[in-house]
Amino acid sequence: MNAYTRGVSSPAVPDLVGEVLDGRYEVLEHLADGGMAIVYRALDLRLHREVALKVLRPHLVHDDEFVRRFEREARSAAGLQHPHIVGVLDYGSDNGHLFIAMEYVAGRTLRQVLEDEGSLTPRAALDILDPTLDALAHAHRAGLIHRDVKPENVLLRDDGVVKVADFGLVRAVTSQTVTSSSQVLLGTVAYVSPEQVGRGIADARSDVYAAGLILFEMLTGEKAFSGDLPVNVAFQHVHEDVPKVSSKVAGTPKVLDEIVSAAGARDPDLRPTDAAEFRSLLAGARSRLSDQQLDRRLGTAHTGTDGSGRSAAALSAATAPLPVPSSDVATTTLPTATPQPALPPVRTAYPVKRKRKAWPWVLVALSAALLAATVWVFTKGPLTPTPVPKVEGLELAAAQKLLTSVGLASSTQQAFSEDAAAGIVISSDPRAGTTIRKSQTVGLIVSKGPERYAVPPLANLSVDQALAALKEARLSSGRQSQEFSETVTQGAIISVDPAEGTPLPPGGAVNLVISKGRQPIAVTNVEGKSLADAKSTLEGAGLVVAVGSEENSDTVPKGNVISQTPPGGQLFKGDTVTVVVSKGPVLVAVPDVVGNQVGAATATLEAAGLRVKVQKLLPGINFGTVQSTDPAAGTQIPKGSTVTLKTV
Template identity: 55%
Template sequence: MTESLVGHVLDGRYRVLSHIADGGMATVYLALDTRLDREVALKVMRPGLAADETFVSRFRREARSAARLSHPNVVAVFDQGEDDGTIFLAMEYVPGQTLREVMQAEGPLTPRAALDFLDPMLQALASAHRAGIIHRDVKPENVILREDGTVKVADFGLARAVTTQTTAAQTGMLLGTVAYLSPEQVERGIADARSDVYAAGLILFEMLTGEKAFTGDTPIHVAYQHVHGSVPVPSSRVADVPPELDALVAHATSRDPDQRPADADGFLAEVRNTRRALSPTELDHRPEGAAAAAGGASTVPVARTTALPLGAGAAGAGAADAAHTQVVSRSDRADQRAEERRDRGPWRWVVAALVLLAAVAAGLWYFTMGPGSPTVVPVVAGKTYEQATRELTAAHLNAKRVNAFDEKVAKDTVISGNPGAGAEVGRSTTVTLTVSKGPERYTVPELVGSTETEAKARLEEKRLSLGNTSQAFDEKVPAGQIVSTTPKAGTALKRGAAVNIVVSKGRQPIEVQDFTGKPADQAVGALTDAGLQVDATKQEFSTDVPKGSVISQSPATGTLYRGDKVTLVVSKGPEMVKVPDVQGKQIDEAQKILEAAGFKVKVDSFMGGIFGTVRSQDPGANADAPKGSTVTLVVV
C-alpha cells in the first residue's frame, strides 16, 4: 500500500488496528468492527489495482462467492464495501499459523499430521464445490491452523462459479500460484473442482517430503513441468513414505483431469480410506528429511531443455526437445572429470583447506556467539507485555503477541510464553506471548420493543444467549414485543451467559361486572380497583331502587381495558309530593286532582257511597308521599 490505513475508520464502521500481511492484489489489516464489537480481517485492494475495472470486478466477485460459503473450516466473509475509493472485504480474523509456517518449522510431517491437515482442508473445499465454487488458489499459505487446532481454508479471492468460462487469455494474466497450478490452468486458463484436487495432492506431497514437487529458476519453468511432466511420488524424496500415500498423491495429481477424483468429496473419501489402511506405526513415523531418489544422475542421461511459453502444445515441446537436448554418456562424464582434476592440481587441496577452515570458524561463531548460540527463555508470565518484551530482547529473543481473554490475569498482562520459561533455545528464536485481554465480557444490548427472534439474533451477535422467556400484559408495549430483560441492558456478562426476557401479551382485558341495584359506592370502588374510569355523576329518582344504589350501568357487561369508562346512573330514591286536599269533593273530581298530582287512587265506599262524596283520605291532605304512591279515599 502507498499509505498505511492503521488508525483509519472505513465505512464509518471498521477501525483499522494493525497491519497483518501483503498480497498480490491486496493488503490485509486487523480491524475492529465497532458496530458488532468484534475483530475482523480487512482485505484492502491496492490503490493501483482499484482503478482497473477487471481487478475490481474480480474483487467484488470474491465477496459474493465467498459469502455463499458457511462451513467451520472456511474463513468467513462478513462484508464488502468501498470508502472514498478504498475497496475492501471484511473477513473472519483467524489468529494462528499458516501451513507454510508449520512446514518451515517442522520440516516433513508424519503421515498422521499431514492427513490431519488434509482432511479438514478437503472438507472446506468440498463445501465450496457443492456450492458450485472453486478456489483456484489452493496453497499452504491459504491453509491456517488456528490457535485452538481448527484448520481453516482462507482467501477464496480467486474463486469463481464453476460455470464461468473466463480464461487466462481474457485477463491477460495467469491466476494462482504457479507451484500449485494444474496442467489445464497452465495450458487453457480454465479450472474446475479437479484443479483444486490437483493442488491438494501437491500440498500432501509437500507435507510428506518437506519439498515442492516442482521447482525451477523461473515460474514459466515450473509451469512447464506441470504440463509436460508427472508429479513424482513422495517416496522418491523420502524413502519410507508408505506406498498407499504414493498412490493417493499419484491419483490426485494426474495430468489428465479425468483420471483424478471428481471433486474434494471424492478425494476426501480416498484420504479416509487410505488412513484406515495405515497402521499406527506408519501414521506416526517421523521422516528424518527429504532424500534424493536412489539411482540419481549416475544412471540417467542428463537433458537440458528450453522451457516453452505457457500453453505450448505437444508439437512445440517435441521440437524444443530435439533442438536443445544434449545427451552425455557416463563414460564421457568420467573422462571429463578426470581431466578437470589433473588441471586443478595441488591448489585444489589448498582451496579446500581454506574453505574448511572458514566453515569451522563460521560454525564456531554461529553456535557460540551468533544466532545459533543457546539462550534461556526468561520468566514472562505475570508481567506486562512491555516488560516481557524487554526481558526477551535482553535474552536475544524475539516476541510475538497473541491476545486471549482470561478470567484471572489482568488486562495487558502476559498469561504464558511458548517456548516456556527455562527452555534452552537458539538466539533470535521467537517466543509467542499470550497476553490477557482481561475477563471476556459482553454487554447486554437494549432489547425492549424487539421481538423474541430479533432479540435472539442480537444476543448471538453479542456472544450471549437467550434464556427463559415469560409473558406478561403491558398497557404500552404491543403484543409480541419485549417488555423487560433480566439482567438489564448495559450489564456486562460472561460469554454465552443467558439473558431472560418478558414478552408482552398486549393490554390486559377486564371483564365488566354488573352492579345494577347495588350500592353505588361499592360499584365505584370495585370498578376503579379493576383499572377502569367511573362516571357516577348522573342521578335519577326511582321508586324501585333504593337511594344511593345503581339504577343502570353502561356498559353493564363485556370486556374493557385499563382506563376505559363505565357510566353509572345512581338512584335519588322516590320523588316526594304533597298530597292535595280532596275531602268533601265528589269522587270524580277528587280522583282527577290526585292523579294529576302523580298519585294512584283507591276508592272505599261507605254504605254504598250513594252520595259520591269524599269523606276522608289517606295519606291526609298536605302530607308528603312518594310520587306514584296510592291515596285511599273513603266515599259516602
C-alpha cells in the same frame, strides 16, 4: 503470529494503518501483500470485533477488469457459508480504496507450520487435509472453484480449527475458466495444475490436484516440483508425474503413494472428480493405516530449506506467479527445451538406391494447407474476433440465445439486485463491445431479485437473544419500547413491527416491544362498604373478590364489609382480595317476664344481655308487678337493646 501470510514484498503505499474506511473499519496493522490486494487487521467500530481487511492495490482501482474481478470475488465468497471457510462479511469503497472485510482468524498458516516443523505425521497431515477438502467440497457443490489452493491459504486457528482462506480467484466451475488477462497465471505455480499451465483452464479437479501436492508436501517436507524459474516449475507440472512419497522417504505406506498419485494425476480425467470424492478416498486410505503408521513422521524437520536442501531461489520460483501470453491468446504455451545437436545419421551395412526426393513438394503442400487452416481459424473458425453483444436487461434464456448466435458460450452466476427482476441479466464479463474469440465464455450475472430477509420469530425471546437473531438474519434493531404484559416475562419480547415473516432489505430495522412484566394494581380499601359496592370497585380494577366469612358486628351494618385482606398495597391482575361481611349485631329473644316483680324481671333481662327501663302505669299506687314489656316477650332484638318494663 496472525493467520495471514506475510508478503515477501514491502507494504504497499500509501500505508492505511490508523485510517478508518467507510466510517467503520479502523485499520490497526498491515498483515500481508498479495498480487491484487493488501491485507490489514482492522477493528469493526460498529460491531466491536476484529476483521481482516483486503484492500485492492491503488494502481488497480482504475482498471475496470480488476475492479469487476474484485467485486465478483466478494459476491462469490460471501455466498460460501461453511465452518472451514473464512467468511466474507462486507465489501465497499472509501476515497478510492476498494475493500473486502473478512473474518479475522488468529493462528498460523500451514506454510508457517511446515516452515517450523518440516514434514508432518500422516495423522496430522490427514487431520489438516480433511477439513480443507470439506471446505473445497462445499464450494464445488455450489459450482465454484478456488483456483489458488496452497499452504498459505490453509489457516490453522489457535484452537485447532482449519479454515480455507482467499477465495480470491473463485469462478463458476461451469465456465471452465481460462487464464486471467492480467499477464499472470492465476494460481501459485508450485500448486498449479497441468491443464491450467497447458490450456489455461481450471475446474474442480484443479483444486484436487493442488490438494494432492499439499499432502505430498506435508508428508515429505518438500514441494513436489521446484526450479530456479517459475516457468521451469510449470514445465514439470505438464511433463512430469508427481513424485511418489516413497521416492523421497523410504518405508512410506503404499496407500499414501496411491492417494497422492490419484490426486496428482496429470490427466484430470484420472483424478477424483471433486474435493468430495477426494475426501472420500482419503477416509478410505486412512482406514487402511495402523496407529503406528499414522503417527510415524515420514520426512524430517528442517530450518531455512524445504527439507531437501533446495536453495531459496528454487523455493521462491516454486511460489511465484507464472507469466502467460497476452489476453488475446486463449491457451498458455510453455517454452520448449533448448534444441540439442542432431545425432549423426545411422549408417547401414548395405548401399541404398537413391531416389528423387519428393519431400519438398510435400512440405509446400503441407505449408499451404496449414496457412489455409490458420486463415480459416482466425477469420471464420473458433478464434474469429467477435464483439460481445449487449445482454444486460435481457432474460437469461434470451441472453444465452443471443450469445450462442454469435458463437460465444456463457456461464451464469446469481446476484441480488434492487433494480432488476429475478432472471434478468445484470451484467456480463467481458462487457458489451469487448472483442473476444469465438467459442470463448461470457460470464453472466443474473438477478435473484431484491435481497430480502424475513423477520425471524422473536416473541418471548430475551432482548439479547432477539438482537442476536436479528444479526443472524442480517437485520437490525429499530425502535425499542416497553409495555406491561400479563403473559410475557419481564425483559422478553412481546411483539415486533414489521411482523414476523415480513421480508426486509439487508440491515432493515425491526421495532421491538419489550415486556415490563405484569402491571401492578393499587388495592382500594372497601371496609364499611356494601359487598356489592366492594365487588364493583375491586373487580373493576382487575382483582378477584372472595368472601372469607360472615361475622356479627355491632358497628357494621349487615351485608357490609367488616375487613379485607390485604387492606391496601399493590397486587396484580387476577389476584384475590378476601373480605369479611357483617351479619349485623347478635340478636336475642326478649324473655317473658310479665307478672314478675321488677327486680326479678330486671335480673332476667340483663342476664340476656339487654338493658332495662321501668315505666309505672299507675304512679300513685304501684306494686312493682310487670304488666307488659316493650318490645313484647319473644321479639328478636340486638343484644344490648333496651326493654321497657311496664308495671302496676
